[in-house]
Amino acid sequence: MSEKEEALNEELRLLRDEVRQITAHRLFTSQSTVARIVAISLARGLAFGLGSVIGASFLVSLLVYSLSQIDFIPVLGDWAARIADQIQSELD
Numbered sequence: 001m002s003e004k005e006e007a008l009n010e011e012l013r014l015l016r017d018e019v020r021q022i023t024a025h026r027l028f029t030s031q032s033t034v035a036r037i038v039a040i041s042l043a044r045g046l047a048f049g050l051g052s053v054i055g056a057s058f059l060v061s062l063l064v065y066s067l068s069q070i071d072f073i074p075v076l077g078d079w080a081a082r083i084a085d086q087i088q089s090e091l092d
Contacts, residue, residue: 064080064083064084064087067079067080067083067084068080068081068083068084
């Protein structure tokens with residue numbers, strides 16, 4: 001065999017080993033069908049997205065509320081009041 005063929009055979013052997021490891025992985029052995037794997041991945045993605053949106057909404061509302069309570073610093077108090085008024089007008 002030539003050197004190129006030996007290198008190609010070695011790469012093919014390594015690729016087969018990798019595929020064997022992937023198919024023996026717990027995810028593929030416990031979730032037997034591709035449709036089930038896709039459904040679980042979709043559900044995980046939706047849960048992560050929903051959690052991110054809820055968390056960001058909570059943090060932004062907490063920040064805006066905190067800024068609206070600042071009245072003793074004139075510049076920040078006016079700015080926070082304008083933000084709070086803008087949000088109130090959007091909600092109404």
